[in-house]
Amino acid sequence: MKKAFTLIELLVVIAIIAILAAILFPVFAQAKLAAKKTAELSQAKQIGTAAQIYLNDFDDTYMPTNYRNNTTATFTGSNFGEVHWSIMVMPYLKNADLFVSPADPNGGWAPTCFDTTTNNSGKGAPAGQTSRCDLAGYNPGIYTTQVPRISWTSNQMIMPRKRTPADTSNVVSSTVVDGISQTILLTPFTDKVGCMTKSGENRSYRATFAVRDSASFTNSFSNALPATSQLWAMTKAETVTVFNCNITNADLPSANDHVLRYANPGRFGSNGQTGNNYVMTDTSAKYSAFDKTIDVNRFMWGKAGYSLGGANVIDRVSGQPVN
Numbered sequence: 001m002k003k004a005f006t007l008i009e010l011l012v013v014i015a016i017i018a019i020l021a022a023i024l025f026p027v028f029a030q031a032k033l034a035a036k037k038t039a040e041l042s043q044a045k046q047i048g049t050a051a052q053i054y055l056n057d058f059d060d061t062y063m064p065t066n067y068r069n070n071t072t073a074t075f076t077g078s079n080f081g082e083v084h085w086s087i088m089v090m091p092y093l094k095n096a097d098l099f100v101s102p103a104d105p106n107g108g109w110a111p112t113c114f115d116t117t118t119n120n121s122g123k124g125a126p127a128g129q130t131s132r133c134d135l136a137g138y139n140p141g142i143y144t145t146q147v148p149r150i151s152w153t154s155n156q157m158i159m160p161r162k163r164t165p166a167d168t169s170n171v172v173s174s175t176v177v178d179g180i181s182q183t184i185l186l187t188p189f190t191d192k193v194g195c196m197t198k199s200g201e202n203r204s205y206r207a208t209f210a211v212r213d214s215a216s217f218t219n220s221f222s223n224a225l226p227a228t229s230q231l232w233a234m235t236k237a238e239t240v241t242v243f244n245c246n247i248t249n250a251d252l253p254s255a256n257d258h259v260l261r262y263a264n265p266g267r268f269g270s271n272g273q274t275g276n277n278y279v280m281t282d283t284s285a286k287y288s289a290f291d292k293t294i295d296v297n298r299f300m301w302g303k304a305g306y307s308l309g310g311a312n313v314i315d316r317v318s319g320q321p322v323n
Contacts, residue, residue: 036103037268037287040188041277043098044285047152047186050092052283060174062185062281063088064162065154065207069145081138082112082163082205084146085154101151103267105191108149109204112136115143123148128193135201144205153262155184156207157302158281161222168223172306177281184293184300186279188264194249195261208263210234210294210301211313218257224309231305231313233296233322234260266290296322 054063063085086099100108106126113133114120125131133143158177160169177183187208189196196202213219214230217238225231234242242258243265245251252261266274266289275289278300293300296315299322305311312321 033103033268036101037277040101040103040267041285041287043101044152044186044277044279046098047089047093048279048283048285050089051185051279053092054089055174055283062159062172062174064171065156065159066161066163066205068163081142082136082144082146084111084144084150084205085159086147086150086152087145090147096147096149099147099150099152101188101267104151104188106151108151109189109196109202110149111144111146112202112204113138113142113144114148121148126193129196129202132201135199146205150204151189152186152279153189153204154186154207155301156209156221156259157211157304157306157308158183158185159207160307161207161220162307163222168309169221169307170224174281176306176310178303181280181282181284182298182300183281183302184278185281185283188267188276190246190262190264191267192246192249194251195243195245197251198257199251203262206259206262208259208261210239210260210263211305212238212258214314218254220259221305221308225305225311231308231311232316233299233301233313234258234294235316236291236294239265239290239294298323 055061066082066084069081069083090096110120110123110125110129110131113136114125114131116131136144158172160171161167162169162171174180193202196204210233212232212234213225214232215226215228239260241256242252242260245261246265264276267276268287269275269289273289275287277285277287279285288300292298299313303313303322305313314320315322
């Protein structure tokens with residue numbers, strides 16, 4: 001007589017396999033994410049090394065986030081185009097693919113204005129992003145000078161939005177940065193198109209930070225801070241409000257429109273302790289939970305508005321400069 005499994009035995013085996021799979025699949029997913037985190041950190045270190053070589057070549061001065069070439073102060077009727085920091089460090093990095101994080105679900109953002117006839121140099125754009133040269137104000141045939149896809153943005157306290165001489169924000173020397181190994185230079189972009197989009201334009205050229213003007217929450221800081229204002233470290237509640245666009249995936253109401261919207265609230269982690277790999281101003285790279293970056297006792301977005309005239313960043317509770 002042939003021996004065989006009974007139906008009940010088969011069902012028991014299947015049930016055991018299903019239980020094991022349910023236990024192991026989350027473990028596999030976590031292991032995969034951990035591998036991506038490590039790979040991204042390696043890429044961040046390589047971008048940091050490129051930034052260090054740039055510093056050596058430019059008298060220890062960090063690159064601006066962006067500038068506009070062939071432009072007048074008013075931009076009117078000009079054949080200008082945005083030149084992005086990624087292009088400034090490309091000669092030292094060589095490989096544009098290093099600007100795309102392996103953990104970025106979008107495969108990096110495309111430039112705000114890219115050439116659709118070449119499909120962004122064959123790299124395309126993530127779902128929800130289209131080329132908006134019309135909103136950028138470029139003349140026909142002019143495009144954003146930027147790597148085709150990018151997962152990183154800059155800290156505007158260190159890398160100013162210096163579009164033309166009319167913008168009074170300015171480039172920063174590494175010698176003036178207090179706590180150079182504890183200050184963020186580059187941070188991952190948000191994954192959400194709703195956070196990246198303002199007035200229909202995907203702003204992959206924009207910088208970010210977790211500091212606000214005491215007089216205006218929505219100051220975009222193209223210019224040095226007015227004498228009547230202070231630089232305030234943003235509170236946890238303020239960052240939660242701004243990061244809400246990551247939940248709704250919708251453009252922010254104007255009252256909450258702060259440049260922190262472009263930053264990632266945390267690509268890695270769980271249980272409310274999410275964080276990112278950051279490139280620091282000493283060009284090293286390290287992981288930190290986002291909430292730790294806004295801790296006024298170890299504030300990581302810059303102890304002063306280095307690109308904005310040098311005013312101290314203030315802790316509103318104590319009224320004293322952040323540490």
